[in-house]
Amino acid sequence: MVATLDEATEVITPPKAPNPWLAKYDRYLYGLIGLAGFIAVWWAVVQFGYVSDLYLSKPLDVLNAFIDGIADGTLTSEIWPSVQRALVGFASALVAGIALGILVGSVRIFQKLTEPVLLFFRNLSLLALLPVFVVFLGIGEESKIAIVFWACFWPIFVTAVGAVSNVERILLNAARTLGAGRVYIFTRVVLPAAIPGIFPGIRLAAANAFTALVAAELVGGAQGIGIYINNAALRYQTPQMYAGILTLGLIGILVNGVMTAVEWRVTGWQRGLTSK
Structure with a gap:
């Protein structure tokens, strides 16, 4: 079949280039649209009686309860005790997890010896251990931390073990060939190569800190966001209860942002090596 002159000389129009502003900010734009849709569904579920406002408050009522709690101090006074417990527990776990993870990951015999114990405890529910912590440490600050x-x-220990044990042998052999000693290889080769693999565990641990904290504070105590949420629920103060949950979510977003910035800063050398 012979093509006509018009078909042969047809100019193919190239596709339009994407809007650079949309290409840069589309993640945030879609995120805002998704958030707005979630809030709209939330409002409609309560407004049209699908769920009683005794169990689920409207978004505006929760926002007002959150603002009032910040303004009168009833909510802000509960934040610092929780944050303090989370920071102490997280910092202690960070030091212990990285130190023991590097030790176990560096010595193969330790890794083989601890594998069964590691497999058992990493899959053990935290809620099942709450009574054990209370029996040994009581309901004070020690048990919560x-x-x-x-x-x-x-999470920190497991990722540290995996990151150290999975350092490429070619890097270690190259360092040994150049005459590097054990201390130099450990500090200049193993640790820098393992840090990017450890950070996912650190970020997960930071998220776990506040999740576990709420469970710990429900055991007992005088102050804390978990206690605030529980007391509001017992008094049927539904907006205040969800305001406490909103506070936890905002703290989690803040913590994730801080950890992402730290990871970006610490692992910047890796992006320089892998960028095209």
């Missing part, structure tokens, strides 16, 4: 430590330790 210990619960946070336990929840944070395992």
Whole structure:
């Protein structure tokens, strides 16, 4: 079949280039649209009686309860005790998890010896251990910090073991060939190569800190966001209860942002090596 002159000389129009502004900010734009849709569904579910406002408050009522709690101090006074417990437990787990993870990951015999114990405890529910912490440490600060430590330790420890043990042997052999000693290889080769692999565990542990903290504070105590949420639920103060949950979510977003910035800063050398 012979093509006509018009078909042969047809100019193919190239596709339009994407809007550079949309290409740069589309993640945030779609995120805002998704958030707005979630809030709209939330409002409609309560507004049209699908769920009683005794169990689920409207978004505006939750926002007002959050603002009032910040303004009168009833909510802000509960934030710092929780943050303090989370920071102490997380920091302790960070030091212990990285130190023990590097030790176990560096010595193959330790890794083989601890594998069964590691497999058991990493899959053990934290809620099942709450009574154990209470029996040994009571319902004071020690048990709450210990619960946070336990929840944070395992993600850091597991990723540290994996990151150190999976350092490419070609890097170690190259360093040995150049005459590097054990201390130099460990500090200049193993640790820099393992850090990017450890950070996912650190970020997961930071998220676990506040999840475990709420469970720990429900055991008992005088102050804390978990206690605030529980007291509001017992008094049927539904907007205040969800305001406490909103506070936890905002703290989690803030913590994730901080950890992402730290990871970006610490692992910047890797992006330089892998960028085209």
